[in-house]
Amino acid sequence: xxxxxxxxxxxxxxxxxxxxxxxxxxxxxxxxxxxxxxxxxxxxxxxxxxxxxxxxxxxxxxxxxxxxxxxxxxxxxxxxxxxxxxxxxxxxxxxxxxxxxxxxxxxxxxxxxxxxxxxxxxxxxxxxxxxxxxxxxxxxxxxxxxxxxxxxxxxxxxxxxxxxxxxxxxxxxxxxxxxxxxxxxxxxxxxxxxxxxxxxxxxxxxxxxxxxxxxxxxxxxxxxxxxxxxxxxxxxxxxxxxxxxxxxxxxxxxxxxxxxxxxxxxxxxxxxxxxxxxxxxxxxxxxxxxxxxxxxxxxxxxxxxxxxxxxxxxxxxxxxxxxxxxxxxxxxxxxxxxxxxxxxxxxxxxxxxxxxxxxxxxxxxxxxxxxxxxxxxxxxxxxxxxxxxxxxxxxxxxxxxxxxxxxxxxxxxxxxxxxxxxxxxxxxxxxxxxxxxxxxxxxxxxxxxxxxxxxxxxxxxxxxxxxxxxxx
Amino acid sequence: xxxxxxxxxxxxxxxxxxxxxxxxxxxxxxxxxxxxxxxxxxxxxxxxxxxxxxxxxxxxxxxxxxxxxxxxxxxxxxxxxxxxxxxxxxxxxxxxxxxxxxxxxxxxxxxxxxxxxxxxxxxxxxxxxxxxxxxxxxxxxxxxxxxxxxxxxxxxxxxxxxxxxxxxxxxxxxxxxxxxxxxxxxxxxxxxxxxxxxxxxxxxxxxxxxxxxxxxxxxxxxxxxxxxxxxxxxxxxxxxxxxxxxxxxxxxxxxxxxxxxxxxxxxxxxxxxxxxxxxxxxxxxxxxxxxxxxxxxxxxxxxxxxxxxxxxxxxxxxxxxxxxxxxxxxxxxxxxxxxxxxxxxxxxxxxxxxxxxxxxxxxxxxxxxxxxxxxxxxxxxxxxxxxxxxxxxxxxxxxxxxxxxxxxxxxxxxxxxxxxxxxxxxxxxxxxxxxxxxxxxxxxxxxxxxxxxxxxxxxxxxxxxxxxxxxxxxxxx
Numbered sequence: 001x002x003x004x005x006x007x008x009x010x011x012x013x014x015x016x017x018x019x020x021x022x023x024x025x026x027x028x029x030x031x032x033x034x035x036x037x038x039x040x041x042x043x044x045x046x047x048x049x050x051x052x053x054x055x056x057x058x059x060x061x062x063x064x065x066x067x068x069x070x071x072x073x074x075x076x077x078x079x080x081x082x083x084x085x086x087x088x089x090x091x092x093x094x095x096x097x098x099x100x101x102x103x104x105x106x107x108x109x110x111x112x113x114x115x116x117x118x119x120x121x122x123x124x125x126x127x128x129x130x131x132x133x134x135x136x137x138x139x140x141x142x143x144x145x146x147x148x149x150x151x152x153x154x155x156x157x158x159x160x161x162x163x164x165x166x167x168x169x170x171x172x173x174x175x176x177x178x179x180x181x182x183x184x185x186x187x188x189x190x191x192x193x194x195x196x197x198x199x200x201x202x203x204x205x206x207x208x209x210x211x212x213x214x215x216x217x218x219x220x221x222x223x224x225x226x227x228x229x230x231x232x233x234x235x236x237x238x239x240x241x242x243x244x245x246x247x248x249x250x251x252x253x254x255x256x257x258x259x260x261x262x263x264x265x266x267x268x269x270x271x272x273x274x275x276x277x278x279x280x281x282x283x284x285x286x287x288x289x290x291x292x293x294x295x296x297x298x299x300x301x302x303x304x305x306x307x308x309x310x311x312x313x314x315x316x317x318x319x320x321x322x323x324x325x326x327x328x329x330x331x332x333x334x335x336x337x338x339x340x341x342x343x344x345x346x347x348x349x350x351x352x353x354x355x356x357x358x359x360x361x362x363x364x365x366x367x368x369x370x371x372x373x374x375x376x377x378x379x380x381x382x383x384x385x386x387x388x389x390x391x392x393x394x395x396x397x398x399x400x401x402x403x404x405x406x407x408x409x410x411x412x413x414x415x416x417x418x419x420x421x422x423x424x425x426x427x428x429x430x431x432x433x434x435x436x437x438x439x440x441x442x443x444x445x446x447x448x449x450x451x452x453x454x455x456x457x458x459x460x461x462x463x464x465x466x467x468x469x470x471x472x
Numbered sequence: 473x474x475x476x477x478x479x480x481x482x483x484x485x486x487x488x489x490x491x492x493x494x495x496x497x498x499x500x501x502x503x504x505x506x507x508x509x510x511x512x513x514x515x516x517x518x519x520x521x522x523x524x525x526x527x528x529x530x531x532x533x534x535x536x537x538x539x540x541x542x543x544x545x546x547x548x549x550x551x552x553x554x555x556x557x558x559x560x561x562x563x564x565x566x567x568x569x570x571x572x573x574x575x576x577x578x579x580x581x582x583x584x585x586x587x588x589x590x591x592x593x594x595x596x597x598x599x600x601x602x603x604x605x606x607x608x609x610x611x612x613x614x615x616x617x618x619x620x621x622x623x624x625x626x627x628x629x630x631x632x633x634x635x636x637x638x639x640x641x642x643x644x645x646x647x648x649x650x651x652x653x654x655x656x657x658x659x660x661x662x663x664x665x666x667x668x669x670x671x672x673x674x675x676x677x678x679x680x681x682x683x684x685x686x687x688x689x690x691x692x693x694x695x696x697x698x699x700x701x702x703x704x705x706x707x708x709x710x711x712x713x714x715x716x717x718x719x720x721x722x723x724x725x726x727x728x729x730x731x732x733x734x735x736x737x738x739x740x741x742x743x744x745x746x747x748x749x750x751x752x753x754x755x756x757x758x759x760x761x762x763x764x765x766x767x768x769x770x771x772x773x774x775x776x777x778x779x780x781x782x783x784x785x786x787x788x789x790x791x792x793x794x795x796x797x798x799x800x801x802x803x804x805x806x807x808x809x810x811x812x813x814x815x816x817x818x819x820x821x822x823x824x825x826x827x828x829x830x831x832x833x834x835x836x837x838x839x840x841x842x843x844x845x846x847x848x849x850x851x852x853x854x855x856x857x858x859x860x861x862x863x864x865x866x867x868x869x870x871x872x873x874x875x876x877x878x879x880x881x882x883x884x885x886x887x888x889x890x891x892x893x894x895x896x897x898x899x900x901x902x903x904x905x906x907x908x909x910x911x912x913x914x915x916x917x918x919x920x921x922x923x924x925x926x927x928x929x930x931x932x933x934x935x936x937x938x939x940x941x942x943x944x945x946x947x948x949x
Contacts, residue, residue: 051764
């Protein structure tokens with residue numbers, strides 16, 4: 001029975017010129033978004049590979065140089081474009097793409113692509129994700145708003161009721177019909193997406209398959225929530241017109257109003273310091289100590305005393321090693337504590353803000369979908385943080401390596417010492433391993449469950465609305 | 473007669489229970505938008521103030537040291553207030569003050585850095601490295617400011633009020649009766665539109681003006697008033713465009729429901745889809761070269777400068793005899809070597825930097841042309857320009873900040889290389905940054921084509937619409 005209803009609905013929709021037009025437009029946009037997304041992703045992957053190679057060449061070919069000069073020269077870490085970023089660019093445009101790993105300082109990632117764009121960017125980027133999150137729900141609404149109210153107005157609902165078709169069966173059939181119509185867009189789109197995935201990550205697409213599958217499932221759940229909601233509203237409201245107005249109103253809130261409303265709200269609830277204040281606080285902690293009672297000059301005197309005691313000598317000149325190297329490394333270790341304190345505070349504030357966004361998904365399921373989608377694509381802040389933390393770990397290791405060389409070899413020369421030209425190639429390399437699917441799923445567990453909750457509540461709502469259907 | 477139609481329709485609108493609700497929602501949206509914009513603006517101002525005081529405190533400390541008599545054996549690590557390099561390396565922040573109407577439209581203001589830290593070593597490549605540390609998710613979501621309410625939500629309000637301009641009367645069966653009176657359909661529609669326009673502008677305009685004190689605008693300046701006037705004009709024209717479109721769609725003679733769907737589709741196309749589609753086109757047509765390329769150019773130049781440091785030094789002072797007017801430079805001095813190397817790196821990186829700037833200029837030009845495809849783009853660009861939060865004002869700021877960096881270098885380099893001793897007179901003459909605001913004329917020149925086009929588009933749709941009304945099928949088919 002349900003299948004028969006679904007088939008009838010599907011045939012009706014597929015023959016409807018309005019659906020065909022909408023499907024053609026959305027399909028074309030999706031295609032365009034996938035193509036440009038893929039081109040961007042490929043270009044970025046090539047860029048990163050070239051930049052990493054060139055940067056390493058430059059590093060290895062520094063020639064005779066003091067290790068600390070090299071530390072200041074530093075290296076660069078280039079953020080890779082995750083394979084699935086062709087489908088969802090997430091925050092990519094708004095976080096930096098390169099991190100300068102230099103001595104004494106943990107830098108923010110710089111070069112945010114959005115700064116190299118015009119204000120058009122702020123209308124929103126056209127990606128497969130925006131089409132799926134914003135435009136497809138609109139197609140769902142257009143397909144389903146008159147599901148019951150249309151029949152009621154045409155007088156066919158009374159006939160159906162007289163045939164003894166239960167409301168719930170009717171609702172399930174209609175929902176399946178809408179899903180079938182959506183499949184006409186989604187199945188080819190998924191096939192294209194799969195092709196894009198293979199060409200986005202020629203070597204490692206199998207590894208990305210898991211992420212892609214969860215992402216696709218997420219979108220199905222999201223669209224299911226919209227189908228359920230539209231059917232419920234159509235059954236509940238007296239006229240198609242009212243149902244359309246209510247659903248369009250919800251769509252606008254979901255896609256445009258609530259996300260912005262929450263952005264400002266989250267900043268009010270969980271304020272972050274200004275950049276100027278944050279850097280000033282860091283410098284203050286370095287000069288006067290994290291607890292405010294351990295100033296830098298006292299720290300360096302203590303270090304000198306401890307080092308002399310350790311080597312059993314009384315003067316710095318008698319040390320068998322370079323005190324400059326030891327002192328530099330001690331400075332790094334202390335600064336690292338300061339960076340950890342302030343960056344952690346900042347990023348934790350972001351995380352609290354992100355949770356505010358997620359909490360607002362009570363009003364706008366898009367917020368849960370967006371979080372899940374960019375998480376799986378690898379373009380959310382969690383994975384940006386993972387990358388910059390890995391880069392920072394590498395920076396600390398590199399500083400230790402360079403200061404170690406200084407300590408061991410620069411005795412008596414300190415900053416006048418020149419390391420051997422072959423030395424640079426022995427420095428550790430930065431190999432970034434993105435987080436596993438399991439850890440991403442752990443981070444996105446609440447987004448995923450909220451999304452599922454939406455879909456479940458929407459279908460329960462639809463079932464309830466259909467069971468107390470008024471035929472006239 | 474016309475006035476009577478307006479009055480009658482106005483009474484009809486006022487009698488509907490939805491109007492107080494509507495007023496409440498619009499008030500809440502406008503209030504929240506202006507409040508957000510105002511908090512953002514005051515945050516910017518506080519930050520600039522904090523940086524300014526920190527700089528002044530540092531200079532005052534050094535000046536106090538300077539006034540003390542010189543000591544016999546100075547601490548080699550303590551900063552010497554008489555050495556030009558001590559002051560030369562103190563960072564002074566150049567801030568872009570929030571635009572005169574920034575509280576109305578945050579625009580690109582939250583994205584493009586409003587601060588440039590300048591000292592004697594500041595090169596062009598370092599100008600834009602001062603990020604605000606805001607959550608990127610909030611940048612992606614965008615601001616809920618007045619400009620958002622105008623560009624996105626105002627058209628929806630207008631469409632809700634006017635999708636059944638004529639079809640509503642037909643559905644009620646009052647249209648035939650109406651037209652039996654000595655009155656034309658076109659005059660009737662114009663009356664209804666004017667009544668609704670008054671309602672929308674009364675709500676929007678009145679509340680925006682009520683927002684002026686919330687926004688903390690500088691009302692003493694004539695520029696602010698000129699910009700406020702432009703803002704109101706732009707909003708009026710934008711509203712008129714959507715009413716015109718509603719008239720055009722109404723004139724097609726379809727049912728109210730079809731009208732509503734057509735109008736919402738037009739809104740979706742013009743406000744949501746087209747801008748992001750054109751965004752793709754602009755980025756594809758004038759792609760900004762990879763920033764990784766800039767990094768590499770910088771690295772190579774730095775490495776090379778390091779290697780050829782002695783040779784560079786000599787050449788540099790041959791090329792710039794004016795820098796050593798005071799005395800012979802100490803070529804073994806670390807700062808002398810460092811600063812000459814910096815100059816060389818800058819010279820080599822400049823062509824690469826030019827490519828980024830050029831690409832961005834081309835992009836902005838293309839957007840200025842493409843804004844004619846969608847009134848929403850034209851409107852957003854115009855509002856950003858009027859508020860002072862657009863790209864052009866920011867480029868102007870970068871230009872001035874660069875000029876400030878150049879004058880800082882021109883002040884310190886000869887003194888550092890010539891090994892001069894600073895006096896109080898030098899402290900008084902330190903370069904200062906003050907942003908020179910665009911004149912209202914500059915803003916007008918940029919804004920007029922955009923809003924002029926909205927006016928033309930409004931006239932076009934309204935004219936076609938009113939003309940078609942003559943053939944309106946009065947009896948429903």
